[in-house]
Amino acid sequence: MSSxxxxxAQGRPGEIRAVPVRHPGRWIAAAIVVVLAAxxxxxxxxxxxxxxxxxGHYLFDEPVLEGLRVTLELTVIAMAIxxxxxxxxxxxxxxxxxxxxxxxxxxxxxFRGTPVLVQLIFWYNIxxxxxxxxxxxxxxxxxxxxxANELIKPFTAAILGLGLNxxxxxxxxxxxxxxxxxxxxxxxxxxxxMTRLQTMRRVVLPQAMxxxxxxxxxxxxxxxxxxxLVSVIAVGDLLYAVxxxxxxxxxxxPLLIVASAWYLTCTSILYVGQYYLxxxxxxxxxRAENARLxxxxxxxxxxxxxxx
Amino acid sequence: xxxxxxxxxxxxKRFGRNEVLKGIDLEVAPGxxxxxxxxxxxxxxTFLRCINHLEKINQGRLSVDGELVGYRQxxxxxxxxxxxxxxxxRAEIGMVxxxxxxxxxxxxxxxTTCAPVLVKGMGREQARAKAAELLGRVGLGDKLEAYPxxxxxGQKQRVAxxxxxxxxxxxxxxxxxxxxxxxxxxxxxxxxxxxxxxxGMTMVVVTHxxxxxxxxxxxxxxxxxxxxxxxGPPEQVxxxxxxxRTRAFLSKVL
Numbered sequence: 001m002s003s004x005x006x007x008x009a010q011g012r013p014g015e016i017r018a019v020p021v022r023h024p025g026r027w028i029a030a031a032i033v034v035v036l037a038a039x040x041x042x043x044x045x046x047x048x049x050x051x052x053x054x055x056g057h058y059l060f061d062e063p064v065l066e067g068l069r070v071t072l073e074l075t076v077i078a079m080a081i082x083x084x085x086x087x088x089x090x091x092x093x094x095x096x097x098x099x100x101x102x103x104x105x106x107x108x109x110x111f112r113g114t115p116v117l118v119q120l121i122f123w124y125n126i127x128x129x130x131x132x133x134x135x136x137x138x139x140x141x142x143x144x145x146x147x148a149n150e151l152i153k154p155f156t157a158a159i160l161g162l163g164l165n166x167x168x169x170x171x172x173x174x175x176x177x178x179x180x181x182x183x184x185x186x187x188x189x190x191x192x193x194m195t196r197l198q199t200m201r202r203v204v205l206p207q208a209m210x211x212x213x214x215x216x217x218x219x220x221x222x223x224x225x226x227x228x229l230v231s232v233i234a235v236g237d238l239l240y241a242v243x244x245x246x247x248x249x250x251x252x253x254p255l256l257i258v259a260s261a262w263y264l265t266c267t268s269i270l271y272v273g274q275y276y277l278x279x280x281x282x283x284x285x286x287r288a289e290n291a292r293l294x295x296x297x298x299x300x301x302x303x304x305x306x307x308x
Numbered sequence: 309x310x311x312x313x314x315x316x317x318x319x320x321k322r323f324g325r326n327e328v329l330k331g332i333d334l335e336v337a338p339g340x341x342x343x344x345x346x347x348x349x350x351x352x353x354t355f356l357r358c359i360n361h362l363e364k365i366n367q368g369r370l371s372v373d374g375e376l377v378g379y380r381q382x383x384x385x386x387x388x389x390x391x392x393x394x395x396x397x398r399a400e401i402g403m404v405x406x407x408x409x410x411x412x413x414x415x416x417x418x419x420t421t422c423a424p425v426l427v428k429g430m431g432r433e434q435a436r437a438k439a440a441e442l443l444g445r446v447g448l449g450d451k452l453e454a455y456p457x458x459x460x461x462g463q464k465q466r467v468a469x470x471x472x473x474x475x476x477x478x479x480x481x482x483x484x485x486x487x488x489x490x491x492x493x494x495x496x497x498x499x500x501x502x503x504x505x506x507x508g509m510t511m512v513v514v515t516h517x518x519x520x521x522x523x524x525x526x527x528x529x530x531x532x533x534x535x536x537x538x539x540g541p542p543e544q545v546x547x548x549x550x551x552x553r554t555r556a557f558l559s560k561v562l
Contacts (some may be wrong), residue, residue: 188409188468191360192423192475193399195391202426204415284413284455 056253058245059261067241068262072239073088074158074227079220081163086170093175105173111168117229120161124233126152166223173215177208180213209281217274221267238262311374313338313479313510314359320367321354321534328354328536331368336479336527341511343521343542346531347557352514353406355531356481359512360401361394364474372401373478399427402472408464408485410456416443416467417452419473428475435474442470446500462493469500480504516562522546530554 008014044050058064092104111119132147152160181204189199231240242255314336321329328351336342344352357363358370361378370377378394379386389397391526411419420439424430430438443452446466465485472480483502486494498520505511505524515521521528521542528545529537530553538551546562549555 113510153455180406182409184405184407184409188403188405188411190395191362191398191401191403192471193395193397193425193427195395198426202409202422207411281413282320284415284457 049253050257051251051254054251055257055261058242058255058258061245061258063241063245064238064258064262067236067238068235068266070155070241071224071238071262072266074155074162074230074235075220075224077159078162078166079223080167081159082170082219082223083216085163085167086172086174087205089167089171090174090178094172094178097208108168108171111165112172116161116165116226117232119165120158120233122228123152123157123160124154128159154230154233154235156182157301158235159225161229162223162227166219169219170216173212173219174208175216177210177212178204180211181207206281210278210285213274213278213281217270217277220274221270224266224270225263310448311336312336313340313373314512315371316355316368317370317508318368319355319365319370320357321363322366328534329358329365332531332534334529334536334539336510336512338478338510339508340526341513341524342527342529344512344514344529344531345516345518345521345527345545345557346537350531351534352531353483356403356512356514357477359481360398360403362403364430372397381460382477395427399423400478402467402475402477404472404480404482404485406487408456408461408468408488410467412456412470415453415455416448416459416470418465419456420471423471424474439451439470439474442473443467445503445521446470447496460493465489465497466500469497469504471488477484478510480509480511482511482515484516485512486515486517492498494502516561518546518558527537530557532557549560 089104091106091109092100094099101108127147162271178200185203185207186199189203190196194202227237228239230237231243234240236244238259246252246255312335316332316334319329319332320327330351330352330374332355334342334355344355346352354363357550358365359372359377364378375397376386377397378389380389380393381387410416411422412473414422417436417439420443420513421432422431423431424435424438440449440452445471446468448463448466451459451467454463456467459467464512469485478481485501486497489497494517498517501511501513501520502524513520513525527539528542529536530545530549530551532553538549538554544550545554546558549558
């Protein structure tokens with residue numbers, strides 16, 4: 001069968017315009033999804049138990065926003081501690097000194113091996129173990145010794161619990177990033193006269209970032225949600241704030257929706273941030289280096305781009 | 309007679325129980341271009357890496373420009389040099405690798421300015437001007453802002469040469485610089501190396517390019533099994549080899 005456009009001007013085989021294969025299975029699956037989605041949306045919109053007016057009322061309520069602020073603060077501080085600690089632990093883990101790498105291993109083993117909730121409660125109750133904390137010479141005199149109960153407030157306990165735990169996970173992520181960088185990079189840097197520290201900071205770590213960033217974004221999103229555990233030790237985070245409200249007015253579902261809406265908003269913002277970080281640290285990695293987001297979308301939209 | 313640029317006396321190198329170098333004796337004079345030939349596994353690359361202390365030798369003595377590599381001698385005892393000292397000495401020796409090892413997150417220009425700024429404390433502007441001049445000299449004046457992934461193998465290797473030269477080394481080590489290149493890209497890299505040789509740079513080159521060795525080298529060393537089998541001027545070693553092993557190898561590569 002030959003249609004008029006099957007050959008080009010020179011009589012050679014022309015552009016292909018074939019009849020596509022039909023996929024009835026896909027159509028059936030799509031129909032099922034549409035029906036289920038419609039049922040779900042109908043239930044959410046019309047069921048009075050959702051009490052959307054209550055959700056609207058508390059969404060920007062002052063205590064809720066204060067809880068959100070604490071949640072964000074905890075996330076940022078705990079992740080900062082986690083990343084800094086993770087880099088130190090990862091470099092220690094790769095040290096040729098067995099005592100140094102062993103202690104890093106032991107730390108990771110302990111903090112990854114116990115639940116973060118247990119660690120949080122542990123730090124909250126640290127004064128039972130060490131009533132007084134002294135700062136001074138080891139085995140010698142101490143100069144200042146504040147009361148542990150005053151030093152480790154719930155917020156401090158929360159930061160310690162979350163940050164120290166995160167450090168263990170970040171250490172493994174950073175280590176994976178470092179060993180993903182080709183050994184030749186280190187050879188070249190040292191051959192140019194860089195010290196080990198310079199090699200690590202200027203050559204290895206920046207390239208390890210490409211591997212480190214995606215799981216770190218994942219960890220940050222996970223951390224944002226894990227902070228909700230601190231409501232157990234009476235830190236006024238987002239979940240604690242809505243909990244305080246619904247324990248009085250018993251509007252449990254609407255207030256949990258309020259909290260979820262904020263958690264979702266924050267994680268969505270983190271997604272965008274992660275996209276740009278990945279692009280920055282992926283520089284020099286792909287040949288299509290300078291394609292900006294809108295250029296890429298335009299390429300996809302054009303028929304020739306889509307065919308590629 | 310002047311101090312040899314590289315002097316190796318009975319150099320041994322072991323990786324665990326595997327002895328890769330079994331007593332290398334070599335001398336490279338200032339301004340000399342020496343090519344190391346030999347089958348893979350003969351220890352050529354390892355020896356090259358020993359010269360700038362990327363590998364520690366186990367026995368013998370190795371010195372560059374009259375100073376021991378990686379050690380300081382006091383009386384009969386050798387003391388390991390601290391890392392900063394080793395780094396300082398490495399900065400005077402340029403090295404070019406088989407797989408380029410350009411820093412992937414830096415442009416050609418940044419690759420070339422990075423070490424002078426960081427290691428030698430050169431001003432950023434001065435380093436940029438020098439890097440641009442060096443990249444121009446190897447024919448990459450229009451690729452300053454390109455990342456390694458956007459360059460061909462031959463271009464990458466020429467950036468690597470410029471990067472090494474930016475440190476103003478007194479000795480250049482080349483570890484099979486053209487072995488990872490497409491045949492038609494080899495010429496550009498060899499041209500850059502020939503130019504360097506003409507400018508009087510002392511070079512130790514591990515290579516399989518017999519044409520280059522014959523044309524540019526002052527001396528050729530044939531290694532096998534961790535030992536120097538034969539060494540001498542190229543017309544002697546390549547054209548009229550004395551040892552059976554050298555003849556067998558050359559008959560395969562020529």
